[in-house]
Each structure stands twice: as structure tokens, then as C-alpha cells.
Amino acid sequence: MTAWTQLTERVLELDALAGATAVLEWDQQTQMPPKGAGSRGTQTSYLQKFYHEKFTAPAFGDLLATLEASPLDEQQRAAVRLHRRRYDRAVRVPAELVQALAGARTEGFHAWVAAKEADDFGAFAPKLQRLLDLSREYAAIVAPGVAHPYDALLDEYDPGTTVADLRPMFERLATELGTFLDAVGPRPHPAAFDRKLDLEGQRRLSDRVLRDLGFDMQGGRLDKSAHPFSIGLGAGDVRVTTRYFEDNVLSGLGSTIHECGHGMYEQGLPHDLAGTGLNQAAGMGMHESQSRFWENFIGRSLPFYRYLAPRMAGIWPGEDFDPESMYRAANRVERSLIRVEADEATYNLHIIVRFQLEVAILEGKLQAADLPEAWNDAYRRVVGVVAPSPKTGVMQDVHWSSGYFGYFPSYTIGNLYAASFAQCMLRDVPDLWSHVERGEFAPMLAWLREKVHHQGIRHDARDLFRSIVGDRDPVADLVGHLWSRHGAVYGVSR
Amino acid sequence: MTAWTQLTERVLELDALAGATAVLEWDQQTQMPPKGAGSRGTQTSYLQKFYHEKFTAPAFGDLLATLEASPLDEQQRAAVRLHRRRYDRAVRVPAELVQALAGARTEGFHAWVAAKEADDFGAFAPKLQRLLDLSREYAAIVAPGVAHPYDALLDEYDPGTTVADLRPMFERLATELGTFLDAVGPRPHPAAFDRKLDLEGQRRLSDRVLRDLGFDMQGGRLDKSAHPFSIGLGAGDVRVTTRYFEDNVLSGLGSTIHECGHGMYEQGLPHDLAGTGLNQAAGMGMHESQSRFWENFIGRSLPFYRYLAPRMAGIWPGEDFDPESMYRAANRVERSLIRVEADEATYNLHIIVRFQLEVAILEGKLQAADLPEAWNDAYRRVVGVVAPSPKTGVMQDVHWSSGYFGYFPSYTIGNLYAASFAQCMLRDVPDLWSHVERGEFAPMLAWLREKVHHQGIRHDARDLFRSIVGDRDPVADLVGHLWSRHGAVYGVSR
Numbered sequence: 006m007t008a009w010t011q012l013t014e015r016v017l018e019l020d021a022l023a024g025a026t027a028v029l030e031w032d033q034q035t036q037m038p039p040k041g042a043g044s045r046g047t048q049t050s051y052l053q054k055f056y057h058e059k060f061t062a063p064a065f066g067d068l069l070a071t072l073e074a075s076p077l078d079e080q081q082r083a084a085v086r087l088h089r090r091r092y093d094r095a096v097r098v099p100a101e102l103v104q105a106l107a108g109a110r111t112e113g114f115h116a117w118v119a120a121k122e123a124d125d126f127g128a129f130a131p132k133l134q135r136l137l138d139l140s141r142e143y144a145a146i147v148a149p150g151v152a153h154p155y156d157a158l159l160d161e162y163d164p165g166t167t168v169a170d171l172r173p174m175f176e177r178l179a180t181e182l183g184t185f186l187d188a189v190g191p192r193p194h195p196a197a198f199d200r201k202l203d204l205e206g207q208r209r210l211s212d213r214v215l216r217d218l219g220f221d222m223q224g225g226r227l228d229k230s231a232h233p234f235s236i237g238l239g240a241g242d243v244r245v246t247t248r249y250f251e252d253n254v255l256s257g258l259g260s261t262i263h264e265c266g267h268g269m270y271e272q273g274l275p276h277d278l279a280g281t282g283l284n285q286a287a288g289m290g291m292h293e294s295q296s297r298f299w300e301n302f303i304g305r306s307l308p309f310y311r312y313l314a315p316r317m318a319g320i321w322p323g324e325d326f327d328p329e330s331m332y333r334a335a336n337r338v339e340r341s342l343i344r345v346e347a348d349e350a351t352y353n354l355h356i357i358v359r360f361q362l363e364v365a366i367l368e369g370k371l372q373a374a375d376l377p378e379a380w381n382d383a384y385r386r387v388v389g390v391v392a393p394s395p396k397t398g399v400m401q402d403v404h405w406s407s408g409y410f411g412y413f414p415s416y417t418i419g420n421l422y423a424a425s426f427a428q429c430m431l432r433d434v435p436d437l438w439s440h441v442e443r444g445e446f447a448p449m450l451a452w453l454r455e456k457v458h459h460q461g462i463r464h465d466a467r468d469l470f471r472s473i474v475g476d477r478d479p480v481a482d483l484v485g486h487l488w489s490r491h492g493a494v495y496g497v498s499r
Numbered sequence: 500m501t502a503w504t505q506l507t508e509r510v511l512e513l514d515a516l517a518g519a520t521a522v523l524e525w526d527q528q529t530q531m532p533p534k535g536a537g538s539r540g541t542q543t544s545y546l547q548k549f550y551h552e553k554f555t556a557p558a559f560g561d562l563l564a565t566l567e568a569s570p571l572d573e574q575q576r577a578a579v580r581l582h583r584r585r586y587d588r589a590v591r592v593p594a595e596l597v598q599a600l601a602g603a604r605t606e607g608f609h610a611w612v613a614a615k616e617a618d619d620f621g622a623f624a625p626k627l628q629r630l631l632d633l634s635r636e637y638a639a640i641v642a643p644g645v646a647h648p649y650d651a652l653l654d655e656y657d658p659g660t661t662v663a664d665l666r667p668m669f670e671r672l673a674t675e676l677g678t679f680l681d682a683v684g685p686r687p688h689p690a691a692f693d694r695k696l697d698l699e700g701q702r703r704l705s706d707r708v709l710r711d712l713g714f715d716m717q718g719g720r721l722d723k724s725a726h727p728f729s730i731g732l733g734a735g736d737v738r739v740t741t742r743y744f745e746d747n748v749l750s751g752l753g754s755t756i757h758e759c760g761h762g763m764y765e766q767g768l769p770h771d772l773a774g775t776g777l778n779q780a781a782g783m784g785m786h787e788s789q790s791r792f793w794e795n796f797i798g799r800s801l802p803f804y805r806y807l808a809p810r811m812a813g814i815w816p817g818e819d820f821d822p823e824s825m826y827r828a829a830n831r832v833e834r835s836l837i838r839v840e841a842d843e844a845t846y847n848l849h850i851i852v853r854f855q856l857e858v859a860i861l862e863g864k865l866q867a868a869d870l871p872e873a874w875n876d877a878y879r880r881v882v883g884v885v886a887p888s889p890k891t892g893v894m895q896d897v898h899w900s901s902g903y904f905g906y907f908p909s910y911t912i913g914n915l916y917a918a919s920f921a922q923c924m925l926r927d928v929p930d931l932w933s934h935v936e937r938g939e940f941a942p943m944l945a946w947l948r949e950k951v952h953h954q955g956i957r958h959d960a961r962d963l964f965r966s967i968v969g970d971r972d973p974v975a976d977l978v979g980h981l982w983s984r985h986g987a988v989y990g991v992s993r
Contacts, residue, residue: 021542024542025519025523025542028523028526036720038716040717040736045736047515051516051519221534222532224534225532239535239541239542240534241532241534241536242535
């Protein structure tokens with residue numbers, strides 16, 4: 006067996022373990038009965054342990070070294086680079102630290118659930134402090150030589166992304182969004198769309214839209230879960246979930262379209278590269294660009310509601326659905342407290358606060374006890390609102406309680422990428438909005454398939470983005486889109 | 500770490516792998532989209548490979564040898580015996596044979612699907628011959644020193660069961676069943692119960708009955724699948740499936756009750772013995788005794804239909820359900836061609852034919868090409884019917900195409916065990932039928948929990964059976980039950 010064949014064998018084995026773990030995860034969130042939690046936790050951690058053992062085996066490192074000294078084609082070199090980067094990161098972290106982090110994450114999560122319920126940050130602080138300490142230790146070890154300790158964490162979710170890149174971009178975005186929100190702020194909001202619609206009808210609507218957008222139901226499925234998510238279980242098997250609210254059909258549908266964007270990315274990956282490791286998404290920011298493109302750029306447009314209204318009337322024959330009213334309701338903008346409920350503009354301010362705080366945390370400038378005050382200061386300054394208590398403030402999201410520092414920026418990176426993709430697509434597909442109105446989403450999906458999905462992780466996301474959009478300014482593209490879409494709804498312009 | 504602790508660690512790891520594999524299997528049969536088949540196959544075979552590697556590791560054998568030379572309590576000794584038996588079997592089989600069998604099973608299955616569809620045994624014969632050859636080779640290697648080569652296969656599903664035990668018992672049973680069927684044969688059949696009932700209502704009925712019987716929905720769930728099955732995914736997570744037919748509510752409900760019996764056994768295993776390996780069912784025959792007890796002895800009784808009728812009327816308010824009619828329809832008896840559609844009596848004749856043919860196969864007296872004729876001879880002699888072609892004859896069942904020789908007897912062993920359990924239970928729970936009529940199934944479940952479920956696999960099934968029923972004759976108990984239940988319906992008695 007050549008070294009390359011040995012590598013692909015090992016990668017297939019690792020992928021099988023990762024896929025099996027994903028099946029267990031999907032099942033846990035959508036099917037598992039409550040009493041299965043204990044045995045499922047044990048099964049999942051054993052599979053992760055096997056994965057880690059096989060991935061960090063010295064033989065795997067030797068294989069990479071052999072391949073690095075061998076003549077390879079460009080694709081093989083990209084694959085070896087990818088595995089080298091991950092292997093080096095993985096072997097640098099001592100088993101005790103991996104274990105300590107896993108324990109602190111479990112404890113942190115459980116403490117957060119109880120502390121959030123009780124609105125008592127003090128009860129959460131010691132566990133959070135432990136996670137801060139371990140995450141700083143992890144960052145210092147996992148990627149020595151990076152310019153900023155936070156880069157070591159960013160690299161995990163968006164390989165190659167750095168504080169030096171993000172800071173100026175996010176500062177500019179915050180300023181521009183502030184100007185936009187100030188302009189919209191005093192205007193009256195459009196009416197909400199809160200028609201009561203039965204959940205079974207909503208399920209049928211989600212199913213219909215998912216298929217129309219281009220999600221392949223022969224290679225995936227749609228289910229319900231408490232928190233919508235999407236997950237690839239292997240080639241030909243991508244699962245998306247959503248949720249429904251009786252008086253908010255647009256919220257559930259938005260979740261469906263968002264997860265559909267993720268799901269279609271997974272379905273479109275270069276599955277013929279199985280065994281190379283290149284058949285994966287190019288990072289979390291790129292993943293988020295796919296969900297946001299469909300959810301926001303397409304899914305909140307007036308042509309989309311013109312496509313949607315007759316389909317809704319087909320499901321609820323007695324009801325009248327006005328595209329314009331739904332469109333206006335879906336494009337309400339407001340400085341608000343809760344990230345997951347935020348509009349398309351304000352959302353990014355939530356992320357920018359997280360970014361600023363996480364950078365300071367990694368620089369050792371903030372301890373757990375400092376966070377509620379630092380949070381309120383940053384929200385007052387950046388978002389323009391202040392939480393009445395930690396429950397809707399620093400404790401609103403699960404990420405930190407599970408030790409996920411460095412993940413938040415991906416959301417806004419996704420919005421920025423999506424904004425520039427949309428502008429390029431308008432140029433390449435000039436009658437895009439007529440397609441949307443007619444429910445023809447294939448041209449947009451084909452564009453993303455070719456330029457993004459089929460590329461897998463051959464390149465760093467930043468390089469892939471640049472190769473697609475050239476020298477476009479994603480901040481200008483995102484802010485331009487917001488002025489044009491929401492400004493029109495509110496009757497303001499730059 | 501003591502050797503005992505090391506053993507439990509290894510067993511927990513193996514159980515986690517087996518549980519994960521079971522999750523993948525359940526998902527494949529109930530949830531997976533069609534295009535996921537390829538990647539799922541890969542994932543499952545890697546998990547099985549890891550299991551095999553860990554289970555047959557020489558270190559595991561050394562550990563067993565250390566424990567065999569150590570002072571242990573009775574339970575520990577039972578655990579070590581169990582693992583020793585399985586370990587010795589596993590390490591005797593060379594990897595090439597394991598691989599050849601796996602390949603022949605996959606090929607055999609696919610050939611069978613196509614050949615059955617085309618009703619062309621010749622197209623299946625070469626693949627079947629390969630499975631016969633490999634299975635004989637396997638039997639000769641896996642358990643040297645057994646009295647009959649077929650014992651080596653029986654031992655896999657029902658540890659300790661032998662041809663010497665089964666042959667006289669099955670011969671006696673065949674004779675007794677023949678007498679019974681001859682008595683019933685000329686009589687007119689009760690009317691079928693073929694009311695058209697919507698599938699959603701049938702689902703609700705199955706759900707209700709499952710809960711009433713005592714299946715714990717906090718630690719399990721009920722789904723639909725093409726072929727009903729039940730599977731334990733880990734402590735606190737047992738899944739059962741069923742299917743529904745619009746014009747045959749009793750068939751779907753029978754499947755539900757059957758799988759519920761299996762599922763309650765899994766739920767009642769001694770989960771506090773996790774890590775010993777003793778927290779498993781005592782073989783497939785004992786498993787089948789649990790499903791058949793509930794499906795047939797309870798689920799086809801008149802008191803059960805008296806419990807059921809008002810519940811059905813609650814679901815289908817306009818309909819009238821007569822317990823007596825349903826009871827009579829469910830107890831139709833007839834010499835018939837298809838095992839899975841056979842009644843409670845004839846069913847065992849199908850199994851006895853399989854047993855006779857499998858014994859002859861393992862003795863090398865039958866080759867694949869001989870099977871259609873041997874099948875027809877045996878059916879004419881034992882069941883009293885002859886298939887018009889191989890589709891409804893030798894190719895009716897999947898088992899042989901997947902290389903499962905030695906499994907069939909478990910079904911009748913289960914019926915025999917169940918018959919004696921039922922007689923013992925009537926003695927211990929004298930007002931059993933009043934309980935059933937009132938929908939109170941807890942006393943019967945409690946009896947099985949204590950005597951069967953909680954025992955796990957501390958003992959061989961045969962020994963467990965004897966410790967529960969004493970010197971009762973299961974053939975007499977089964978035949979007696981059939982005369983009393985079906986004979987009454989047909990108006991015949993011994």
C-alpha cells in the first residue's frame with residue numbers, strides 16, 4: 006500500500022467514526038427517549054475517544070511526514086496540509102487538558118442551565134472562570150506562534166482567520182450599523198405577522214419550501230427539535246431540523262430555510278473526494294454564509310413572499326396571505342437584547358460584542374466576575390441596549406457555558422460572505438428576482454454549488470471567498486443590502 | 500486496577516460500541532434517507548471491525564485467564580464464563596473467514612432479493628451454495644468438540660442448545676400438532692376481521708396498548724418500519740417498531756404486542772450489572788418466549804379483546820367492536836405456506852422443517868441445488884402443503900440468504916418456553932384473566948420481570964427455564980394451550 010492509500014484508509018475510518026457519532030447526536034436531539042441520556046453519553050464519549058486515539062496515533066503523524074516528503078499533486082498536497090494542521094493541533098494538547106476541558110464543559114453547561122433559570126450569575130461564575138482558565142491554557146498550547154492568543158481559537162472554526170483581520174472589519178461594521186440603526190430607529194415598525202396557523206400545516210409548508218429550494222429529500226430529511234440544527238451523517242445523508250410556533254409561521258419557516266442552506270452545502274460537498282478529508286465545508290463562517298444567504302437574502306425578499314403566498318393559500322385555503330405584509334413584518338429592525346431573536350442588522354452587533362469580550366478574555370484582561378459589567382458596558386456602547394439582568398445579558402447563550410470561545414465571529418463572517426456572494430450572483434444571474442418569484446431556485450443553488458459547495462475545504466475560507474468575489478468589500482455589501490432592504494421598508498435612505 | 504475492574508472497563512467499551520451500532524441500525528430501518536445506504540454501510544462495518552478487534556485482542560484473553568485463576572464470587576464467575584465462551588469462539592475464526600462470510604452474506608442477500616422477485620431459485624443457488632460451504636467451515640472451526648456440527652451454530656443464538664435436545668422434542672411436537680390440525684382441518688373457519696380502519700387511529704391504538712402492557716415510553720419509543728423489530732440501544736433506550744394495514748388492524752396490533760414483549764424484556768434486564776456482560780437476554784429462544792407470551796397467550800385471548808374493544812371504540816367512535824368476533828378471527832388455524840403469516844400452531848411446523856433441513860445441511864447431506872426438492876418433500880410431510888414455486892417455498896424467508904443458519908429453532912423454543920411460563924403464571928396469578936380483561940397487565944409483567952428479565956444471562960436459557968418451570972413438559976403445555984384456545988373456537992376437543 007502506498008502512503009497515500011494508507012492515508013485515505015485512515016481518513017475513511019475517521020470519517021466513519023465521525024459519521025456514527027453524528028448519527029448518535031442527531032438521534033439524541035430528535036428521537037431519543039429521556040432515559041437514554043446516560044447510555045448515549047457513554048456511547049458518544051467512547052466514539053470520541055476512539056476517534057482521538059486513531060487521529061493522534063504517532064503512525065498517523067509518520068504517514069503525514071512520509072507524504073510531505075513525497076511527490077504529490079496539488080489536491081493531495083492540500084489534503085496533507087489540512088491533516089497536518091489538525092494533527093499538530095491535536096497532539097499538542099495533553100490528554101489531561103482534553104479531559105479537564107470535557108469535564109469543565111459538562112459542569113459549565115449544567116451550572117449555566119440552573120443559573121440562567123435562577124437569573125443568578127454568581128452561581129455560574131466559578132464554573133465559567135474554570136472554563137476561561139482552561140481555554141486560555143488550551144489556546145496557549147494548541148497553536149504556538151500565532152500573533153494573538155485568540156487566533157488559536159478562531160483557527161479551530163475558521164482556519165486562517167485572525168484578530169488582526171477581524172478587528173478593523175468589525176469596527177467598521179459596528180459604525181456603519183450604528184448609523185443605519187439610528188436612521189431607522191425613530192420610525193414606526195411594520196405590523197407583525199402573527200396569524201395563528203396550525204402546526205401540521207406549517208410542517209407541510211416547511212417541507213414544500215425545503216424541496217423547492219433544492220434540498221434533496223432522497224439524501225436527507227426534515228425533523229423537529231427544540232433547537233434547529235443541521236448535520237451531515239455521511240455522503241447522501243444530511244439531516245435538518247426546525248421548530249414551529251402557532252402564531253409565528255415566519256419564525257419557523259426562517260429556521261427551516263436557514264438550516265436548508267446549511268444542509269444544501271453539506272449535500273453539495275465534493276463527496277467524490279471521500280478519503281482525502283477535502284470533502285468538508287471550508288469552515289463555520291463559510292457554512293453560515295450558506296444559511297444566511299437563503300434565510301435572509303432570498304427568504305426575506307419581497308419576491309420570495311410572492312412565491313410563498315399562493316403556496317400558503319394552498320395549505321390554508323380560507324386565509325388570505327398578502328406578500329407585502331409578510332415581507333414588511335419579516336424586515337422589522339430594532340436594537341434589541343437577545344441575539345437569536347435579533348434582526349439581520351442588529352444581529353451583527355451582538356456578535357461584535359462577543360468578539361470584543363472574547364479577545365479581552367484571551368488577553369487575560371477579563372475574569373468571569375468582570376463579565377456582567379463588561380457585558381453591560383459593551384452592549385450600551387455597541388448595541389445601544391442594556392439587559393435588566395444577567396439572564397437576558399451575559400447568560401443568554403449556551404456557547405460560553407460549554408467552553409466555545411472563538412465560535413461567535415463565524416456568524417458575522419457568514420453574513421459578510423453571504424452579502425458579497427449575493428452581489429456577485431446578481432451580476433451572474435441578472436433575472437434572479439424573477440426566478441425567486443416563480444419559485445425557481447435552481448440557478449442560485451447551481452451558482453453556490455459550483456463556486457462554494459464543490460470546492461470543499463481545498464482552500465482556506467478566506468482564500469475561497471476572495472477567489473469568488475475578487476476585491477469586493479463585504480462590509481459595504483452587507484451594509485448596502487441592509488439600507489436597501491430595510492431602509493425601503495422604513496422609508497429611509499442614506 | 501484489578502483484573503475485574505479492567506474487565507468491566509473493557510465490557511463497557513464493547514457495550515458502547517455495540518449500542519452505537521444498534522443506533523445506526525435502528526436509524527437505517529426507520530429514518531435514513533435512501534441515498535444514505537452507502538455511507539451507513541461503511542460506518543456500520545467499521546464499528547463492527549473495531550468491536551471485533553477489541554473483543555479478540557490477546558489482552559482480553561489474558562485478562563480472562565487471570566480472572567479464571569482468581570478468587571471470584573458467583574456472579575463474577577458467571578460473567579467470566581460468558582466472556583470466555585464468546586472469546587474462544589471469536590478467536591477461533593480466522594479473519595479471512597469472517598471477511599468471506601460477510602461478503603457472501605451481502606452478496607447472498609442481494610441475489611435473494613432479485614431471485615425471489617423473479618421466482619428463480621437457479622439465480623440464487625450459487626450464492627446460497629457459497630453460504631452453505633462457508634457456514635459448514637465456520638461451524639467446524641468455531642466450536643470444536645461439539646456432538647453435532649449444527650450445535651456449533653445453535654450455540655450462537657441459544658447457548659447450550661443441541662440437536663440431541665431439540666430433535667426428539669420437535670418430533671413429538673410435529674406429531675401432536677399434526678393430530679391437532681387434522682382435528683381442526685375440516686371445520687369451517689371463523690370470519691376474518693377485515694374492517695377498514697385509518698392508519699393514524701391504528702397508530703394511536705398501538706401506542707395505547709404498548710403503554711398499557713407496561714412498556715416504558717420514557718425509556719423507549721414506537722415507530723413504523725417495513726419489518727417490525729425491537730432493539731435495545733443502551734440502558735434506558737429500547738426501540739420497537741410495527742406496521743399497519745388498513746384492512747387488518749389485528750395484524751399490526753399483533754406485531755406491536757410481539758415487539759412490546761421483546762422490548763419489555765430489554766427494559767427489564769439487570770442494568771445494574773452494566774460492565775459484567777450479564778445484563779443481556781439469555782438467548783434468542785428466551786427472547787422469543789417474551790414476545791410470544793404477550794402476542795399469543797395474552798394478546799389473542801378473549802379477555803384481551805374485552806379489554807381492547809372499548810379502547811377501539813374510543814378511537815373509532817362510529818364503529819362497533821365485538822370482542823368475540825375479533826377473538827375468533829385472531830384464532831383461525833390452517834395448514835399454510837408462509838411462515839410469517841402462519842397461525843400459532845402451524846407456525847411451529849414451518850420451524851421444524853427448517854430445523855430438519857438445516858441439520859441435513861450441516862451434516863453435508865444437502866447442497867443448494869437439492870433444497871427446492873427437499874423443501875417440498877419436507878413441507879408435504881410435515882406441514883401438509885406444497886408451494887407452487889420457490890418464491891413461496893424455499894425462498895420465502897431472508898435468513899438463509901444472509902447466512903443465518905441455526906436461528907430458526909429459537910422461534911419454536913420461544914413458543915415452548917412461553918407455554919410453560921403461562922401455565923406457571925396461571926398458578927401464581929390465579930385471577931389472571933380478570934386482570935387482562937380490566938387492562939391490568941402489571942401482575943404478569945412483574946412475574947416475568949422477577950423470574951426472567953432480572954436474571955439477565957447469569958444462566959444458560961435452558962437452566963433458567965428449568966429453574967422457573969420445574970419438570971413441566973413444554974410440548975404438552977403448548978399443545979394443551981392450542982387445543983384449549985383454538986379447539987374451542989372450532990368446536991373440537993381431544
